[in-house]
Amino acid sequence: MKTSLNIFLLVVLFFGAMSQSYAQDKFEDEPQVIFNKIESGIKEFDVNRFSDYFQSETFVSFINGVSGSFSSNQLFFIVQDFINSYKPISFRITKISSGPQYSFATGFYNYSYEGIKGVAKFYISLKTENGSWRISQISIN
Amino acid sequence: MVKKYFSGNRKFLSSIAVVVIAIVALGIIEPVVVENKSSNWENELKEKIILIEKSVNKLFSEKQSSLINNSEQLKVKIRSIINERDYHSLLFEHLQSLNKLGYTAEIFDSAGNLSAWNNNILTDSVADDSIMKYAGQTRFTHSDLLIYLSYSDTVHINGSINYFLLSLPMEKEYSFKNDYYENISFVDYLSSKYKTVFNIYYNSSADYSLDGRKHSFDLLNNKKEKIGVATFLKPSKDSSINYIKEDFKAVQALLVFFAFILAGFGLYKYFKKIKYRFIKFLWAAFYIVLLRILLFILGIPSEYIPTELANASFFSSAFGFGIVKSPLEFFITIFAFLVITVQAYKYSNEYLNEKKKNENILIFASILIGLTAFYFISLRGLGAALRSVIFDSTLRYFKESDLIPAMPIFIMHIGVLILGFCSIVFSVVIVLLIFKSIPSKISNNKYLVVAVLFFFFQAAGYIYDITQKQPQGTPVIRIIHISVCFILAFMIFYSNKRTVMNYVLFLFAASFISISLLSHYNLALERESLKIISKEITRSNKNLLEFFLTQTLESALNKENISNIIVSPDYNYEAEAFKIWSRSPLQRESVVSSVNFLNASKDYLGGINFGINEGYNNYFNTSTDEEQNIIIWEEDYLYSNAKLLKGLGEIKSNDGKVLGYVEVIVLYDVNNLGLFEGPEFFSTKSTYSNLALDLSKIKIFDFHNGVLLNTFSEINLSSEQENIILNSPDKLNNEAWLYLQLNNEENLVYVLNTKLDDIKRTIAVALASKTISWNLFDFFKVFFIHSFFIIILIAAAVVIGFGRKKISGLTFRTQLLTAFLVISIIPLILLAIYFRTLTEESNDSATFYKLGKRAVRVEKYVNDYLISSGININSIFDKATRDLAVNYEIYDDKKLVYSSENIFHKIGLLPGIINPNAYNKIVNKGIKEIVVEENIEKYNFNSFFYKGKIGNRDYIIKISDSFNNILLPMSSTDVDIFLFGSYSLAVILIIILSTFLANQISSPIRKLTIATRSVAGGDLNVELKEYSRGETKELITGFNKMVRELKKSQLELAELERESAWKEMAKQVAHEIKNPLTPMKLAVQQLIIAHKDQSPKFNDIFEKVTNTVINQIETLKNIASEFYNFARMPNLKLEEVMLQPVISDAVNLFIEEAVAISVDLPSDNLIVLADKDQVKRTIINLIRNSVQANANSILISYENDNVSHIINIADNGKGIEKEIANRIFDADFTTKVKGMGLGLSIAKNFMESITGSVILKETSSNGTTIQLKFPKI
Incomplete structure (x- = not known):
């Protein structure tokens, strides 16, 4: 009985430690995860994949002239309209840099706009807000 | 058979089937x-290419011709004008008119010097060979920043040859990302x-492209060169096929929409038959919601009509999966709500007219609680929607300075008004x-009941709000x-004000409530702006x-x-350098930066610099990115703690x-708050x-x-405040x-801690609390637009009313109101x-x-220095x-x-020559000083030109408010606000006030008008009450007296006529009766004589006399019957009468009465054979x-039997007592103090005379129903 109880406690402790470590890893890995979601979301026309990470006011600057700070609600449709017009052919991150409160990624965005192909460079930055990583800026020009 | 197949609903079903087949x-x-x-793509491609080439050439030719x-x-x-005295002046003025058409013009005198111009100039002398060389030909000319299509020619003036150059800008080689920039690009236009x-x-030596994917052709001038x-x-x-697919998709989308509308029409007949109003309303709402969702899914109209109203960057909300994702979608959704709301109002009005009442208090309590909850949920919905309008939008509703704002803001304002209305x-x-x-049982005192309910609602609202985490x-x-x-x-409900005016009141109430809510959320956004500013800084x-x-470097190297x-x-x-900078993110982000060109030895050739004070250094190679020929490194900035990020890109020839x-x-200055200072x-x-x-x-x-390192404020913080x-x-x-x-003023402060580039920054952004408060001017700015829209609706309603002849001419009240408003x-x-x-x-004077x-100060300063020092004049400047x-x-x-x-x-953004208007006024007309309006792109500014003396020479000094800040007493924007x-x-x-006064003044006249109509319609029981004094009272007293006299005369006349008629009839009767009586008397006398004489023919005589008497009695009986029939009935003018308009005319006489009359008659014609006046x-x-x-x-309603x-x-009056109910149709029976009580009796007589009937159908304390039965023809 005592042995079983000890084993049970050990198992509980073990999983508790694992979950804690997982949580910490999750936090540290999050910028990479978010960037991956942005990459896949844009390629597949699915803004929902990364829209949860928008800040309450996020700054964007796009090739179509849209520029400024927008609420997360607005930004969803602005990004959706943008990728529907400038249809992604490829969205490739070439550099990621992470810090304790700030991360950014740059890369190339190949698109087709009304049948005409073009390429733009993008800069996406993340900041921590209330303990979570949020997208603070997207520049595609 | 075909006709039968397509009749009724089948018509719609067939149409839907056709549409589906088409899809x-x-x-x-x-x-x-x-x-x-x-x-067939190969052939089609060739045709397309030829078509494009021809079209472009045609466009280009048109420009040249122009x-x-x-x-x-x-x-x-x-x-x-050459011989006019003020030739130069007139010439300058004409060139200004060419300016408005977009042309740049320069005129040179016979010596080849510039004598008149209208804009920036391409050259200041005919010594430029191209003007003479290419006279009579169109060609491309290049200034520093623009490419023109130019034409030069000669003009002979007084025997000498003068030249002129006229140019049309084709291409701007720079751009700004702001509202002032006006793009001119023939390339963009063609693309x-x-x-x-x-x-x-744009040069004659250009070659064709060698890229097989491209097609090149020559642009020829007017001389075919x-x-x-x-x-x-x-x-x-692929893109051509995509266009075809999109076209097909658009047509299919429209057909689906069309099919849905047809389905609506087809189902309408079934819809009308639904008995229960609530079910009807639910079905109507369901159809409208489905229609809206369908429009959204099909992308109608946003995807097919290119408009800025479909731009999500103005406004978009996550509500309904994006069904309000742009101003246009928002407006369409709100419009759908409007239709549903109007249906709800219409059905509720019909329900209100029903006599049925609820007597169960439990049911009432349930309804009260349920509907109260619903009320506050919908109010919360309104608040949430308007919050979204403010927070999910980049439109600044209260900062817009134009009277009538741009379309996106205007459409949002109208949407907000309609939402408030709903x-x-x-x-x-x-x-x-x-x-x-x-x-x-509890509704006897309506004021008390309403007051209790009102306070109940207020209390319920308070409780609802305190239970919400975030009340709206x-x-x-x-x-x-x-x-x-x-x-x-x-x-x-209680005063029976049910007119079109209700909608106007709803609209104004909606405007007030919605603007108040918008203003409330705008204040919240202003507070939130402090947070946004701190984020923007970092x-x-x-x-x-x-x-x-x-x-920027890559873009420059790829040029x-x-x-x-x-x-x-x-x-x-x-x-x-400016061209490169203007098209780069450095301009877009207003970054302090410079762009420079260096030769192969890294000597400075030229460049532009916005904000960096930096001498020039030699460079050493550090790390290289060999692939891109770019080096980037960081240096300390000599003038502060900032850093310089420098980038150098190699420009190489083809052989490397x-x-x-x-x-x-x-x-890179961390102290820079990012506020633009240029x-x-x-x-x-x-x-x-x-x-x-x-x-x-x-x-x-x-x-x-x-x-504390950096402040944007004139306030110094104490150490306590800093802590x-x-x-x-x-x-x-x-x-x-x-x-x-x-500074003795309460400020709301937002503080943000952040860490970036190893610096822990704390940004505090403060705003005076009084600034974030409700503002009357802001309120009226939006109210003006709402009122403008409401007035247009009222005007449209009036015009439609005129068109449908429901309004014929302006009433006295409207004329009065119009007069008051105009005055x-x-x-x-x-x-x-x-x-x-x-x-x-x-403002002009202040400017x-x-x-x-400032101009005078400059003149004095320069002159003083010229005299006192030996510095050269440019250094003094x-x-x-x-x-x-x-x-x-x-x-x-x-x-x-x-x-x-x-x-x-130097970069060519500002001309190197004086403003022609100023020159004309100062040099040609001799004016000493003048203010002229100038512009850079669409940015307008004022320039003061002053003819001064520096040294011994005349110069013109120019001071502009584009580069010098001057404070005006009140700007045009401030005035408008x-x-x-x-x-x-x-x-x-x-x-x-005018409406109130017009109502008051015209009220007696309106009552008089209606009363006169009633009298003309035969109703002499009208009597007006009037409590005012003066002429109006006299008029009404006179009218009442007139009606009484008229009634009295009518009665007397009727009496006289009756008497006369009876006398005449009596005479007639007497005369008619006498005729048979005489032979009867003679016959009886003959019988008496025969009886006295004991005549042997007595039996024959008896029989003869009795026959005679019987015949004459028969004659008398016939006479009596005829007279009876004659006396029974008045003369009726029988004709086919349509009941609906007659009833409508009768109802209209009671418009001003405090009674709501609803008429529920079928649309089919109800035709009877009757006397129209008597029916009325x-x-x-x-x-x-x-x-x-x-x-x-x-309520006047209709029933049908065979x-x-x-x-x-049916009315909701006090009812008729049971004891007298069966006497109401008797002649001379009345319960009224005044009146003869003949009305119902006459009605009964009339109805019976046309073989109809009138009965008392039902009566109680809740009201009475009288039923008229008109036999069908």
Whole structure:
């Protein structure tokens, strides 16, 4: 009985430690995860994949002239309209840099706009807000 | 059989089937068309290319023709004015008119010198060979920043040859990302028109593209000589096929929409048959919702009509999966709500007219609680929607300065008004339903009941709000909303005000509530703006700037002719650097930066610099990115703690030899708050420019590692205040909100902690609390637009009313109201215009004075230094700029000799020649000083030109408010805002007062009019009450007397006529009776004689006499019957009468009475055989009886049985007592004090005379129903 109880406690402790470590890893890995979601979301026309990470006011600057700070609600449709017009052919991150409160990624965005192909460079930055990583800026020009 | 098949609903079903077949057919045809296009693509491509080439050539020819035509007109003009005394003046004025058409014009005198111009110039002398060499030919000319299509020619003036050059700008080689920039690009125009990428080489030596994917052709001038090459990307098969697919998709979408509409029409007949109103309403709402969703899914109209209204960057909300994702979608969704709301109101009105009442208190309580909850949920919905309108939008509803704003804001304003209208109507319907459900046992005192319900609602609202985590709106708005809804519902339910005017009241109430809520949320957004500002300050960092720097360098190195530029001697590198900078993110983000060109030895060739004070260094190679030939590194900035990020890109020839370098420098200054400090025309649409609040009112304090390093404010913080700020942010969120006293004023402060580039920064952004408060001017700014829209609706309703002949001419009340409004508002408008003009003149004077003062100071300063020092004049000019802090320009005749902002002249953004208007006035007309309006792009500014003396020479000094800040008493924007606020309030008050007065004054006249109509219709029981004094009272007293006399006379006349008729009839009867009586007497006398004489023929005589007597008695009987029949009935004018208009006319006589009369008759014609006037009198009589029985609601409805048209007239009056109910149709029976009691009796007689009937169907204390049965023809 005592042995079983000890084993049970050990198992509980073990999983508790694992979950804690997982949580910490999750936090540290999050910028990479978010960037991956942005990459896949844009390629597949699915803004929902990364829209949860928008800040309450996020700054964007796009090739179509849209520029400024927008609420997360607005930004969803602005990004959706943008990728529907400038249809992604490829969205490739070439550099990621992470810090304790700030991360950014740059890369190339190949698109087709009304049948005409073009390429733009993008800069996406993340900041921590209330303990979570949020997208603070997207520049595609 | 075919006709039968397509009749009724089958017609719609068949149409839907056809549409569905069409949709399917399109789906089948599309791949066939695509396949066909694919297989014939080669031929089609050739045709397309030829078509595009021809079209472009045609466009280009048109431009040339226009240029040449204008040149010819210029020649004609010159010849016509050459002999005028003020020839030069007139010439300048004509060239200004060419300016408006977009042409740049230069005229040279016989010596080849510039004598007149209208804009920037391409050359100041005919010594430029091209003008003479290419006279009579169109060609491309290049200035520093623009490419023109030019035409030069000669004009003979008084025997000498003069030249002129007329140019049309074709291409701007720079761009700004702001509202002032006006793009001119023939290339962009062609690319957009032909949906492909165009490129034009504006020189005659350009070659065709070798890229097989492109097609090139020559651009020829008017002499058919090559002057350029146009190249475009050949249309691709994929994109052409995509266009076809999109077209098919669009047609299919429209067909689906059309099918849905047809389905609606088809189902309408079944819809009308639904018995229960609530079910009907649910079905109607369901259909409208489905229609809206369908429009959204099909993308109609956003995807098919290109409009800025479909731009999500103006407004978009996540509500309904994006069904309000742009201003246009928002408007369409709100419109659908409007239709549903109006249906709800309509059905509720019908329900209110029902006599059925709820007597169960439990049911009433349930309804009350349920509907109250619903009320507050919908109010919360309104608040949430308006919050989204503010927070999920970049439109600044309260900062818009134009009277009528741009379309996106205008459409949002109208949407908000309609949303508010829906909320008010919906809420009023809820309250009406509650009123309707009040049991009669507790509804005796309506005021008490309504007051109790009102307080119940207020209490419920308070409880609802305190249970919400985030209540929407404020308690004051909630109280006002409930009060307004109760007042409106009371008017409708208890006072029977059910007219079109209700909608106007709803609209104004909606406007007030919605603007109040918008204003509340705008204040919240202003508070939130403090947070946005702090984020914007910390947005820019080294990594981002490095990204921009790299992008700019790469873009510069990839420029097509960069390797030619770098080796060209005397090239304008400043202008080239500006072109690169203007199209880069450095301009877009207003970054302090410079772009420079260096030769192969890294010597400086030229460049532009915005904000960096930096001498020039030699470079050492550090790390290289060999692939991109770019080096980036960081240096300390000599003038502060900032850093310089520098980038150097190698410009190489084809064989890899380094020809030169492009250098880009960006200042990374953590102390820089990101506020733009350059000229206004360079400012970008940044986050700061789009804040909800005025940036000049905020204060910013920037701490680095706990030390205050940077402020945007004139306030000094105490150490205590600094500590409060530094210690306020909580550790989890790194932010805080607090209140601080700054300069004895309470300020709301947002504090943000952040760490970037190893610096811990604390940003505090403060705003005076009083600034974030409700503002009357803001309120009226939006109210003006709402009122404008409401007035248009009212005008439209009036016009439609005129068209349907429901309104014939203006009533007395409307004429009065119009007169009051005209008398009051016109002077107000004149006053407003006068005030505005006065303000503008005052501003002009202030501008003249302030700029003039600076000009005089410059003149004095320079002259003083010239006399006292030996410094050269250009150095003195520089010194004057620095010491006086004035930016100015000096002109020697027309030529610029000095400018404080010389860089803008060097790059070609500002001309190197004096403004032609100023020159004309000062030099030609001899005016000493003048203010002239100038512009850079669409940025307008004022320039003061002053003819002064420097040394012994005349110069013209120019001071502009584009480079010198001057404070005006009140700008035009401020004036407009002030006028909005104060005059709108005055206009509203005038409208309210005028309406009230017009109503009061016209009320007796209206009553008189209706009474007169009633009298004309035969109703002599009308009597008006009037409590006013004076002529009106006399008029009404006179009218009442007249009606009484008329009635009396009518009765007397009727009596006399009856008497006369009876006398006549008696005479007739006597005469007729006498005839048979005489032979009867003779016969009886004969019998008596025969009896006395014992005549043997007595039996024969007896028989003969008795027969005679019997015959005469028969005759008498016939006479009596005929007279009886004659006396029984008055003369009736029988004809086919349609009941609906007769009933409608009778009802209209009671419009001004305090009774709501509803008429529910079928649309089919109800035709009876009757006397039209008698029918009308009967209906009038019955309605009047109801009114006199204290009914405030009458329903005239229809029933159908096989043989009769049955009209029921039901009221909610006091009813008829059982004891007298069976006597009401008797003649001379009445319960009224006045009156003969003949009305019902006459009605009965009339109905019976046309073989119909009138009965008392039912009566109780809740009302009475009289039933008229008209036999069908």
